Amino acid sequence: MSECGCGSSECERTVLIYACSGGANVAEISDQAARELASAGQGAMFCLAGLGADIPGMIQTARDADLNLVIDGCPMDCAKKIFDRHELTNYRQIKVTDLGIEKVKGVRGSCEQVAAVVKKAGEAIAECG
Numbered sequence: 001m002s003e004c005g006c007g008s009s010e011c012e013r014t015v016l017i018y019a020c021s022g023g024a025n026v027a028e029i030s031d032q033a034a035r036e037l038a039s040a041g042q043g044a045m046f047c048l049a050g051l052g053a054d055i056p057g058m059i060q061t062a063r064d065a066d067l068n069l070v071i072d073g074c075p076m077d078c079a080k081k082i083f084d085r086h087e088l089t090n091y092r093q094i095k096v097t098d099l100g101i102e103k104v105k106g107v108r109g110s111c112e113q114v115a116a117v118v119k120k121a122g123e124a125i126a127e128c129g
């Protein structure tokens with residue numbers, strides 16, 4: 001479905017990227033980072049809401065992926081909990097607040113914050129190769 005972006009011409013593992021995409025600034029950052037990662041060819045963005053809605057085909061797609069990269073905004077771990085509920089274990093989670101970015105009401109994420117998450121996510125994808 002998508003090459004992982006590791007640079008190897010022989011690597012064709014399927015990497016799917018999910019963002020919690022909630023209403024908070026850290027969720028906005030997770031969403032923007034996921035879209036930038038997908039645009040950069042690091043994986044394909046996939047719909048977390050579909051897993052949350054128990055859509056069987058989408059759960060199977062996640063199960064079949066080589067890696068699901070899950071970007072949560074905060075320690076509520078909403079996206080991770082959806083994966084755990086479906087007993088999907090082939091994921092790696094990163095959390096925006098773990099990068100020192102505070103969850104604040106009424107504030108928009110910045111380009112620098114998105115870039116920091118993109119960098120961390122890229123490292124996580126590479127580590128899972």
Ligand code: SF4
Pocket residue numbers: 020021022023024026027072073074075076077078079
């Ligand atoms: S993980 Fe945090 S920021 Fe993301 S949807 Fe859940 S509560 Fe909102």
